[in-house]
Amino acid sequence: MPGPGPPRWPEARGVSVWVNCACSLDGRLAFAEGVRARLSSPEDLARVQRLRAGSDGILVGVGTVVQDDPSLRVHWDRIGARPGRDPARIVVDGSGRTPTGARVLDGSIPTIVATSERARRAFPPAVRTVVVGSARVDLARLFERLPELGIRRVLVEGGAGILASVLRGGLFHRLTVYYAPVVIGGSTAPPMVAGGEAAGPADLVTLRLAGTTPMGDGYVAEYRPDGPALGRRPG
Template sequence: MHVLVNAAMSADGKLSTRRREQLKISGADDFARVDRLRAKTDAIVVGVGTVLADDPSLVRFDREHRDSIGKDGVPTRVVVDSTGRTPLDGAVCSDDAPTVLLSSDALSKARRDAYESAGVTVLTAGTDRVELSAGFTALERTGIEHCFVEGGGELIFSLLEAGLVDRLTTYFGPLVIGGRDAPTLADGNGFVDAFPSLSLESIERLDDGVVISWAVESIASP
C-alpha cells in the first residue's frame, strides 16, 4: 500500500488555531492540486478528531481527472476511530461514498451494530486503540492500494511512527497562527531518539505560498 500525507499549514507550521478552528490557509490553485490528488486515490483517511472538529464529507475530488486516469467510482472514506466517537449523523457517514470505520476491540457491539446499520463498514485492529499497521493491512485486503491522509496531527504522527507513510506534501501559507496548543503536522508524543528520514522531491510556488514534497524513507537516529 502507498500512503500519501497532505496538509496545509501556516508559515509557523500550525494546522489551525488553538481553538481547533478551521482556517483557509491556501487558495484556489492549491485546492485544485489537492482535488487532483484525491482523484487519484482509493481512500481518503482522517482521524476522528478531524471528524469531530470539522464534520468533513470527504467527497470532494476532481471527477474529470479521476475519469481521465481510468479510476472507477469514488474514493472510500476511512475514519480512524478507536472507540466509536464518529457521529452517526455526521457528513462522513452519509451515503455519498463508501465509509470504513477503522476501530479497535474497544468499540462496543452496540456501537458497531449502529454503524453497520447505517451502511458503514467496520474493521477492527488493536485492543484499546487502533493498531495502524494491522489496520492498514486490513484496508489493503479490501482492495485499497493508495491512501490519501488528510489529518489530523495525532494520526499523522502515529502513521509516521509506525513507518507507514511513503510520501509527504505540505503547503505553507502566508500567515502566522502561533500558540503552543495549536495543532501541528505531527502531534502525539513527538520523536526524541529517532526521526523520520525525508528526501526532498520538489518545491513549487503556489497561490501565495509553497508546496514542498518529500519522500519518507525511514525512521533513523540523528
C-alpha cells in the same frame, strides 16, 4: 513534483500511502483549540482534489471528523472533470466517537470505520467496520488489510494525531505539505504532528526533500521517507 496533471503515486507492494496536509508557516494545522483553518490557496485546493481523485481511499482521524465534519468527497467541479468513482472514506476511530450525524456516515460513499476492540459502538449498516487493535487503531495492520477491501492508494489527510502515528511509524511513502504564507502562533493551535515529546535525535523522523513547487501564494514541499517505507517503527 505536483503539477497540473494527475499526480504520480508511488509504487508499492501492498498499499501506497501518500500523506498530504496544509500548514501555516509555523507548522500549524488549524486555529486555536483546533478550529478549522482554510489554509490552502485555490491552486492548492485543486491539487488536493486531483490527489483525492487518484486515490482509492481518503483517511482521517476521528478528531478531524469531530472538529471539521468533512465530507471527504472529490469535488470534481474544482478540477474540471466529470464525476468519476468516489474514493472510499476511511475514519480512524478507536473508541467509536464519530458523531451520529457526521457527514462521513451519510451513506452516500463507501465508508470504512477502522476501530479497536475497546469500541462498543454500532455503525450504520452501510458503513464497513474493521477492528484492528486493542485500544488504538493499529495503522500498520489497517494498511495491510486495505488491499483486500480494494484500496491500494490511500491518501492520509490528518489530523495531528494521525500524522504523528503515520510519520513516526514510518507508515508512508510520500508526504506533501502546502505551506500557506501565514503565521498562526499561540499554544493551542494544533501542530502538524502531535503525540509524544521528542527527547533527542533518536526520536527524529528523517525525510528527504524531493522538491518544492510554488502553489498560488504558498508552496508545496514534497518529501520521501529517509529509508524503506512502511513499518520501520511500530505505528
